[in-house]
Amino acid sequence: MTLANKLGLTDDIALAHEEERLTKLRAMELYDKGYLAAFEVGTFAGLAEIHGFLFQDVYEFAGKRRDVNIAKGNFRFAPVMYLSAALGAIDRMPQDDFDQIIAKYVEMNVAHPFREGNGRSTRIWLDAILKKELGRVIDWSLVDKEDYLLAMERSPIRDTEIKVLLRDALTDRITDRQVYMKGIDASYRYEGYDTYSIEDLG
Numbered sequence: 786m787t788l789a790n791k792l793g794l795t796d797d798i799a800l801a802h803e804e805e806r807l808t809k810l811r812a813m814e815l816y817d818k819g820y821l822a823a824f825e826v827g828t829f830a831g832l833a834e835i836h837g838f839l840f841q842d843v844y845e846f847a848g849k850r851r852d853v854n855i856a857k858g859n860f861r862f863a864p865v866m867y868l869s870a871a872l873g874a875i876d877r878m879p880q881d882d883f884d885q886i887i888a889k890y891v892e893m894n895v896a897h898p899f900r901e902g903n904g905r906s907t908r909i910w911l912d913a914i915l916k917k918e919l920g921r922v923i924d925w926s927l928v929d930k931e932d933y934l935l936a937m938e939r940s941p942i943r944d945t946e947i948k949v950l951l952r953d954a955l956t957d958r959i960t961d962r963q964v965y966m967k968g969i970d971a972s973y974r975y976e977g978y979d980t981y982s983i984e985d986l987g
Contacts, residue, residue, distance in 0.1 A: 809986055832893065850898050871892075887948050925967070928971065
């Protein structure tokens with residue numbers, strides 16, 4: 786069943802295409818208008834602002850914590866009854882060095898606070914933390930899709946793999962628009978969204 790949406794679409798493929806187009810336009814706006822600088826860094830509130838901005842044209846639940854349990858494959862994300870406590874604990878996690886920041890990112894992925902769009906929003910959130918604390922961001926265009934998905938799948942048990950993968954892709958080009966835009970396209974490819982290039986949309 787197609788996820789309820791503001792566009793009135795009832796076909797999964799049509800919804801995926803429009804979701805990609807509209808949210809990539811918003812991702813571009815997020816960068817070009819400097820909105821990210823105004824959002825809290827490293828908290829669920831900041832992540833909710835990112836999610837709300839990206840998905841505002843598509844879903845009523847944009848920026849809102851989910852109220853249903855969700856799973857991917859055999860992995861169940863944090864149950865709704867524990868979600869608020871989990872997000873509070875994540876907010877309190879330290880983010881002083883690379884290892885702490887990635888540990889926080891892994892925990893937010895396990896929490897999976899939204900109905901849809903968690904990965905795309907949380908990767909932007911992660912870059913905001915890295916930028917503030919370390920003066921670095923990840924060049925996602927250097928991170929292989931399969932390597933990333935496998936490492937993230939294993940990260941709740943052991944996060945060494947994802948740390949190595951992301952550390953190797955760090956860059957100090959934190960104000961480079963191309964790094965950001967190519968990163969958005971790569972981030973969307975991890976989730977199977979590859980119809981539009983963000984630069985073509987611009």
